Amino acid sequence: MVAIAADPGSLSPTTALASTALAMNSFAYDTLVHIAADGALIPGVAEKWTVTSTSARFTIRSGVSCEDGSALTATDVAAEYNHIADPANQSPMLGFSVPVTAVAKADEATRTVTVTTTRPAPFIAHMARLLPLLCEESLAAPAALAKSTGASGPYRLTEAVPGDHYTYARRDEYTWGPRGATGADLPRTVVFKVVANESTAANLLMAGQIDVAQINGGDQQRLDAAEVKNRSIDALSGQLMFNQAAGRPSADLAVRRALISVLDLKDLRNVATGGKGTPPTSIGEIAPTPCTGDPVTGNLPAHDPERAAAALTAAGWSKSGGTWTKDGKPLTVGFSYATNQGAQVASAVELAVQKWTSFGVKASADPVSGASIAGTLTGGDWDVAWAPIGVTLPDQLTQFYDGPPPPKGNNFGAVANPDYHRLAARASAMPGTSGCALWEEAGAALVKRVDIVPIVSRPIRHYAKGVTFQVDGSGIIPTTLRRSAS
Known part of the structure; x- marks a missing residue:
């Protein structure tokens, strides 16, 4: 089982x-x-x-x-x-x-x-x-x-x-x-x-009532202590995606940069994984994969709330009554995440919401079921999502970050990054690993423009x-x- x-x-x-x-x-x-x-x-x-x-x-x-x-x-x-x-x-x-x-x-x-x-x-x-x-x-x-x-x-x-x-x-x-x-x-x-709760799954595994469970949270420690064997593979487990459709606040590059600059990504990483995660070096390719470059390191916005405030001000936002506003409307952001990703991810989302609220954003956590998260992204009524995407090939990511949004495509965030488009097109014309350097540049273009923000990688462990x-x-x-x- x-x-x-x-x-x-x-x-x-x-x-x-x-x-x-x-x-x-x-x-x-x-x-x-x-x-x-x-x-x-x-x-x-x-x-x-x-x-x-x-x-x-x-x-x-x-x-x-x-x-x-x-x-x-x-x-x-x-x-x-x-x-x-x-x-x-x-x-x-x-x-x-x-x-x-x-x-x-x-x-x-x-x-x-x-x-x-x-x-x-x-x-x-x-x-x-x-x-x-x-x-x-x-x-x-x-x-x-x-x-x-x-x-x-x-x-x-x-x-x-x-x-x-x-x-x-x-x-x-x-x-x-x-x-x-x-x-x-x-x-x-x-x-x-x-089995929706990881701790329950770990209990059932220890009791011999199930045979296999994927455990990503704090229950790993007691399973390891009990010498329960596991098979693992490293994967991107935390990534922020932004809805850039017309009319959404995160369509504004200054807003995206500010939201990330307010956060200490190291703190977010530690909370989301109980201190067991590592800085990601990919934007979703899971080994074994033909391209192994690092488009993330050095390309994320630094933790700098003062710079975030200056960027919003330069983009026409002003702070009134402790809340950032523009054209009379408050900066309001919902943070969607799938509940099946565990209590630690939920805590990381709450931490981000607290930081944004303290900064002057009307922020809320929006939990949805694991079976419903894809429908949420497709439906378009979201702002920020904890949405790591796992693929095996770099060109598989183009459907998510280039081309038409739903219902005609899978570009959930309505990303329109000209550098990514250009570099991915060049890489696609080169067979196999000959295009890997260009795929790395294309991924870096997404990170630099804060279209996506890889947060954390960790081993996906199947205990048995x-x-x-x-x-x-x-x-x-x-x-x-x-x-x-x-």
């Missing part, structure tokens, strides 16, 4: 981008390729592939099936690429697992799928490891998979009780896993149990008793899950 901090919401694989949903879907849906710990791609449903900066050709292995018994074919894979690439379907997977402008064609005689783009897609093969594969019947009605599966991977969903638990059963016919993994190697069932596994940026790697002797 695996504890999850929040209900995943919809599990439909062509639309689900919430981290919990992605982790659960990896149990049910296989992908064309997988990634090793050293960052190298290894075969999945595709037994081999060739790539250029604008195309990829995958050879689909024979014998792959979905849970209804139908064969997963090259035609199915091509149809899914084209479904996600069609703007009419408004899939958030576009730009995440499928390149924008992608067109796929299948050749059943050679079992190949050729994906081409009209503009460079430097990591087109790497993106394929994030595409949950569907057979024809499931793709015809993907919304029906919100609380069911059309599994192509090692497990299928057999029971969904939203807000409580989700039960997955092993597919004994699964024989095409990475590096020879099969269904016979895996536990017969996996239950994802919603009675099972072993490996992890990547999505969580447990399903085909590595095993019952242990102890």
